[in-house]
Amino acid sequence: MQQNDTFAKVGLHSQSEQITEEVIQPKGILPIIQAITPSYIKQYKWHSISFSNSRDLGPALMGRGLGPSDAVACPKLIETSIIIQQLKCAYSTRLVGDPGSGKSVCAYQAAYALACEGWFVVRLDDTNPNIDFLGLDFADERNTLYLIDDAHLLKASVLREIEDKTSPSKFLLTIHTLLDRTETHRGSIRINQKRAVQTIAAQLKTNLSNTLAAVKRADDRVGEGSFDEDLIRRIDSAESSSEFPWQFCFILGGGWRRANEVADASRVHESDLIFAIAAAQQLASRDSPTIKDTMLRLGILAGLTIEKIENGLAWLVIERLLLSESDLRCPHQRFSSAIIGRIYSNLEASERNSFIKVCREIVLGSTTTLAGVRILIHELRFTGFDLRWYYELRPSRWINEETRTALMQRCWNASTAEDKTFACLLIAEIGEPWEHLIKDSEIKLLGQWLSEATHPMGFGLSRLLNDIYNNDKTLAAQIVSAANPIKVAWLVSEVTPENAYTIGEMINRVALVCSDEWKSSFNTALQRSRILETIQKWPENEYIGDFGKYCYSLSFYDFDFAFEIIKCALPWLQVTIAADPVNSFRQIEYDIFMCFLRVFDPLGVNKGKHRTDRQRVEIARELCKKIDCKKAAEKISNVSRREFQSAAHFLAIFRNLNKKQFAILCRHLDWDSIDKAIGDNWGILDHDSTVFICQVSMDEESRKKAVSVIQSHIDEITVLPSRIAILAPGLACSLVERGGKIAIGEDMSLNWKVAVYVIHQFGELRPELVPYLLAPHESKAAESLQSKQTNILDDADIFLRTLEQYVPEGLTRILSMLEPKAAEDAWSACFAKGGKPSRTAAILVEHCLEMDWELGMVAKRLRKRFPKASIPNLTISS
Numbered sequence: 001m002q003q004n005d006t007f008a009k010v011g012l013h014s015q016s017e018q019i020t021e022e023v024i025q026p027k028g029i030l031p032i033i034q035a036i037t038p039s040y041i042k043q044y045k046w047h048s049i050s051f052s053n054s055r056d057l058g059p060a061l062m063g064r065g066l067g068p069s070d071a072v073a074c075p076k077l078i079e080t081s082i083i084i085q086q087l088k089c090a091y092s093t094r095l096v097g098d099p100g101s102g103k104s105v106c107a108y109q110a111a112y113a114l115a116c117e118g119w120f121v122v123r124l125d126d127t128n129p130n131i132d133f134l135g136l137d138f139a140d141e142r143n144t145l146y147l148i149d150d151a152h153l154l155k156a157s158v159l160r161e162i163e164d165k166t167s168p169s170k171f172l173l174t175i176h177t178l179l180d181r182t183e184t185h186r187g188s189i190r191i192n193q194k195r196a197v198q199t200i201a202a203q204l205k206t207n208l209s210n211t212l213a214a215v216k217r218a219d220d221r222v223g224e225g226s227f228d229e230d231l232i233r234r235i236d237s238a239e240s241s242s243e244f245p246w247q248f249c250f251i252l253g254g255g256w257r258r259a260n261e262v263a264d265a266s267r268v269h270e271s272d273l274i275f276a277i278a279a280a281q282q283l284a285s286r287d288s289p290t291i292k293d294t295m296l297r298l299g300i301l302a303g304l305t306i307e308k309i310e311n312g313l314a315w316l317v318i319e320r321l322l323l324s325e326s327d328l329r330c331p332h333q334r335f336s337s338a339i340i341g342r343i344y345s346n347l348e349a350s351e352r353n354s355f356i357k358v359c360r361e362i363v364l365g366s367t368t369t370l371a372g373v374r375i376l377i378h379e380l381r382f383t384g385f386d387l388r389w390y391y392e393l394r395p396s397r398w399i400n401e402e403t404r405t406a407l408m409q410r411c412w413n414a415s416t417a418e419d420k421t422f423a424c425l426l427i428a429e430i431g432e433p434w435e436h437l438i439k440d441s442e443i444k445l446l447g448q449w450l451s452e453a454t455h456p457m458g459f460g461l462s463r464l465l466n467d468i469y470n471n472d473k474t475l476a477a478q479i480v481s482a483a484n485p486i487k488v489a490w491l492v493s494e495v496t497p498e499n500a501y502t503i504g505e506m507i508n509r510v511a512l513v514c515s516d517e518w519k520s521s522f523n524t525a526l527q528r529s530r531i532l533e534t535i536q537k538w539p540e541n542e543y544i545g546d547f548g549k550y551c552y553s554l555s556f557y558d559f560d561f562a563f564e565i566i567k568c569a570l571p572w573l574q575v576t577i578a579a580d581p582v583n584s585f586r587q588i589e590y591d592i593f594m595c596f597l598r599v600f601d602p603l604g605v606n607k608g609k610h611r612t613d614r615q616r617v618e619i620a621r622e623l624c625k626k627i628d629c630k631k632a633a634e635k636i637s638n639v640s641r642r643e644f645q646s647a648a649h650f651l652a653i654f655r656n657l658n659k660k661q662f663a664i665l666c667r668h669l670d671w672d673s674i675d676k677a678i679g680d681n682w683g684i685l686d687h688d689s690t691v692f693i694c695q696v697s698m699d700e701e702s703r704k705k706a707v708s709v710i711q712s713h714i715d716e717i718t719v720l721p722s723r724i725a726i727l728a729p730g731l732a733c734s735l736v737e738r739g740g741k742i743a744i745g746e747d748m749s750l751n752w753k754v755a756v757y758v759i760h761q762f763g764e765l766r767p768e769l770v771p772y773l774l775a776p777h778e779s780k781a782a783e784s785l786q787s788k789q790t791n792i793l794d795d796a797d798i799f800l801r802t803l804e805q806y807v808p809e810g811l812t813r814i815l816s817m818l819e820p821k822a823a824e825d826a827w828s829a830c831f832a833k834g835g836k837p838s839r840t841a842a843i844l845v846e847h848c849l850e851m852d853w854e855l856g857m858v859a860k861r862l863r864k865r866f867p868k869a870s871i872p873n874l875t876i877s878s
Contacts, residue, residue, distance in 0.1 A: 046122040046146065051112050057204075057214035060105075061253030063246065063320055071108040075203035077196050082189050083110040083173060087145070090187060091166035094151070096176040097191030100246030100320060102200075104149060106191065107175050114145050114171070124148045129155070134162040136170045145171045152176040197248045201239035204252075205232065219254025224641040224679075226688050241332055246320055250331040256338035262321060263342035271312035273351055274299050276343040277358050278313075278322060279336035282329045283379060284362045286372035290328040294367070301361055302354040333375075341383030344393070352392070360403045370414065370422035373407065377429045395430045404430065408437060412445060417454045424449075424460030428467045434475055438468075443475075447482025450510070453491055458502030465509040477513040485518045489525035495534055495550060497542040504549035511556035523558055535568045544576055545587035552591035562596070566619055578626040582639060585650040593620065593653055600653045621657050629661055633668035641677050644692040651695045666702035671709050682713040690721040697727050707731060719743050722754045729761040736762075736769050745777035748784045752795040756802045763806035774803075774810045782817035785844065786826045793826075794836040797872075800843045815847060820854040824862065831866040842872035 053069045060066060060074060079095065083106070086093040097103045111121045120142060124134075127150040134154075136146055151159060151174035159174065166172045178190075204211045212231050215222050222229045238251035266272040277298050281290050292313070299309035316322040323329050330336045344352060359380070363373045380393045391397060399407070407430065411423035427437060438446070446461075453461055469476040488510070492503055514522070538547065547569065555562035566573075577584040585593070593600040598612035599620045606612060636647050655662040678689050685693075693710075697703035707728040710717075714734065719741045725732035732742055744755040755777075762770045781799075784792050803811040827844060830837035841862075848859035863870045 045125040047125050049108075049111060049115075049121045049123050049147065051115055051121075057211065057249075058217060060249045061214060061218045063250060063255075066105040066108070068108050068112070070105055071112040074102075074105045074109070075200040076109050077102055077106045077191070077199055079106050079189055079191055079196075080109045080113065083107070084113055086187065086189065087114070087171045087173065091168065091170070092163040092172040092174075094174050094176055094185055094188040095191070096152075096178050096185075096188050098178050098193065098244065098324075100244045101191040101193045102196050102245040103175050103177075103191055106196075107147060107149070107173055110173065111145055111147055114143075119143045119145050119171070121145045121147060127151060127153045129153050131155070131158060134158055136162065136165050136172070141169060143169045143171075145173060148172070148174045150175065150177065193244050196245050197239055197242045200245060200248055201235050204235055208232070211235075215252060215254075219257050221257070222254065224677075225686060226642050226645050228642065230642065243323070247323065247331045250320070250335075255331060256335040259335070259338040259342045263339060263346060265319070266312075266316070266321070266343065267346055269312070269315050270308065271315050272343045272346065273302055273355060274304060274309055274312040275316055275321065276340050276347075276355055277302060277362075278316070278328055279330055279340050279343075280355075280359055280362055280376055281367075282336045283333060283340075283376040284365070284368040284372040286369045286375070287329065287333055288367060288372075289326075292325070292328060295328050298358050298361065302351075302358050337375075337379045337383075340379060341389075344383065344389060352389075356398045359398065360400065363399075364403065364406050370411065370419055370426050374422055374426040374429050377426070381429070396432060399430065404436075412442065417457050420449055421456050421460035424457070424464040428460075428464045431467065432471060434468060434472050438475065438479075443478050444482050446479045447484075450480070450483035450506070451487040451491075453488075453503075453506055455499035456502045458499070458504075458506030462502075462505035462509040465506075465512070469509070469512055473513060477515075480510050480514050481518065483510070485514075485521040486525040489522045490527070492522075492554070493527035493530050495531060497539060497546060500550040501546035504546070504551075504553040508549075508553040508556065511553070519557055526558070526561075528561055528564075532565065532568050535565055538569060538572055540572065540576070543587060544573065544584060545591070548588035548591035548596075552596045555596055563615070563619070566592075566596075570619075570622055573623055574626040577623055578628065578631075580635065581627055581632045581654075582636060582643060582647045582650050585653065586646040589646075589649055589653075592623075599656055600649065602649070602652070617657065620653070624654060624657055627654075627661070629665040630668050633665050634670070636665075637670035637673040639677065641679070641681070641686075641689060644677075644688040648688070648692040648695040651692075651698075655695075655698055663699040663701070666696050666699040669696065669702065669705075671705050675709050675712075682710075682716045684719045685717075685721050685724065687721075690723055694723050694727065703727060714738075722747055722758050725758050726754070726761065729765055732758070733762060733766045733769055736773050737766075741776050742773055744773070745780040748777065748781050748796075748799075749787070749792050752799045756798050759799075759802050759806055763802075767806065770807045771810060774807055778810060778814050779817060781814045785814070785840075786818055786823040788822075788826060788829070790826070790830050790833050790837040793830055793840040796840040797836070797843050800840065800847075811847070815844070815851075815855065818855055820858050823855065824858045827858075827862055828865070831862070831869045834869070838869050839873060842870050845870045846872050 049068045051068050051071060054072045055069045056073045059070060066074065083093055083095060087110070095103055095107055115121050122144065124147070127148060131154060136144070146162075148154070163172055163174075176188075208231055212223065215231060215234070221227075222231055222234055234252060234254075238248045241251055242248040263272065266275045274295065278290060278295060281294065281298065282288075295313060296306065296309055299312075300306070304312075313322065313325075313328060317325055317328075321330065323331065330339065344355065347355065359376070362368060363376065377395055377399070380398070381395060383389075383393060407426065411427055414420045414423040430437060446464075449457060450461055465476055465479065468479070488507070492507060495503060511519075535547075551562050551565050551569075554565065589600065594602075597616040597620045598606045598610070599617060601612075636651075639647050651662065651666070654665065674692075678685070681689060693706050697706050710724065710728060711731055714731065717735060717740060720732055720735050721743050725742045736742060742758055744758050747753075747755040759770060759773065762773050785796060787793065800811065803814075823844070827841040830841035845859045845862050848855045849863065850856065851859070
């Protein structure tokens, strides 16, 4: 030991109460130690642990090794308290567990807790198996915790000897990867992995904002947006799917999002093919454990040697890409789905052929299920990673005749309702050519299945009928004709909350192709009184979307009876809707309010004979009769950003039915809560937030409140949606004057009229700002004005006339950006089509005629080809 060696220790600074490092010199005992200690003392060295730096969950989510800096951020495991208790009683303890069970961070959490009590913490620098002696050799008497990670590598005699040296002022905590000799050691604390997963999940839910911040860095598809995955749902999924804490972290952080880099790494380590095989086996077996013998058999079938298979599996387990040596599954099926496509795209042609050969073996294997086989076929088909292999992975390409015949026979032999459901889904997945899959005998069998469709068969049958109908309507009609309409009516009459959705789905698809005679027999056999009795006694708190599907589907057979069902359900539907308007409306928005009652028409398709009528409007009003506007406003004020669109849809329906009540509701909204829900998204408001604000602003008084809230965030806003600019033109002008943007570029391919309205507002209020409003979007306008999709030019003539009026120099700049060949092709197509696109093209040709470059020549040619169509109207279209 050198004279200048030091012992670095950790303690609490007396003034700042922050954990800091303190370096203590071992004062005068070094000569004594040197005299009495042999040379092998130099084999070990204690180093201090610092808790002064604290990280968040990021390293854990990425599968990194955890240390002292993660002790605070990671959820505290129950074993932490047990460790401290045992240390205070027995002075030493062993913490054991499998790799990835949370041992290290648990130990550091215990160390952190002791450090907060004033203990110094040191860690063994290197766990060397050759160490024959360890000393708890601090020179002073202050309380010290000695920590040894990977202690299972030390000799048992060394461990016993150092444990015997502990005392009330010298604690020893050793961390062991699970081995037989540590598992049975008296006093060992073993990490309960499943409990650890539950503890982590529960604690992460207590601080969702911090959890989301870390998770979103790893997987930006988790969040509060309508297309984001809900964080709580992701946590619950991770908890239910995980056996190990590391697996939980993998799922929580969306490990499948890193499939690209994982696929590349597996390629480098020559483990990619066996990795893809493991993923395929996991999907086809519906996430059943995979043993090594299975992987050896499949790997050999792929042409791999036993050595290469074993080396590949070992690397995958070490990298935590497979669960363990005894369970060779990926951490999650979503990861399996993602990794297959990434690996397949990098395989050589011979390797791809080998993989397909193995997949044929897998789908016929005894460990697979119909549901799993369907998932594998689906994931291979829609892997979507590399379009070069899209056709190669279509079922009709890789499933040969022998495999197809065996799979179909397995489907036709299905006996349980669940198996028949997945048999239908599998047949639909295999798909064309239908005439090879479904012959006369199978038509009769499918007709029998329809007649006896116990839950959940209706779902599978509806999907199969839908796919067949889209490709072969005659075959779909033959299958339905083979069903007994009387038996189907009896099934429909036996509706329950459990089977309402699947029955509704099935009869909805049957209605597409059933004959009038079949429908008549069905209606005659329908037990209406029994159905009404069931509906009247429908249990509370059931998912009303299933009822909505059932009711709407019955309307295809007997509209008046479906209406009677709605009336019968009014008492409990009113209570359910009043209790939670947004959630309830979301459940029945499509089937009841949009399709059946037709009081919600966001796409504007219910025109003429398809318009709603007084009877439908009245029943819709009855459904909303018990809504308390103040309570509903409170509910809506506290929705998450993900629910803004649903809330907006509810408000749109509610306004159509009762404008006065709508205004009362909107005026009771708590804008502080809404502001908080939008959070950090004021900079660029997303679609759902915009729709919600606009819908609330249909009430003039509420619009003033909304504009006031938006105004309070003016310094944060960089891009303002066009619809918000229309609501608050003065605010929009102020934003552009500050250098901000109005998002009219998005309207230049979707809705030119919105862009026109904004430009007109600016032209009337602040004409000098119109060039600044338009400038950021001129290239987008040029792109749209020469689009091959002629419908994009619908109503663009209004836009062009508006530019002529307010900013002609902007129009000139846009025209100068056009590419002559693309413009000529696009405008020719517009003239050929006629209508709105033709009017737009005519204005463009008129402007370009005087140009002295190639675009002018294009205009002249088009004027010659289309002498009438290319002459524009003198007025703007209404």
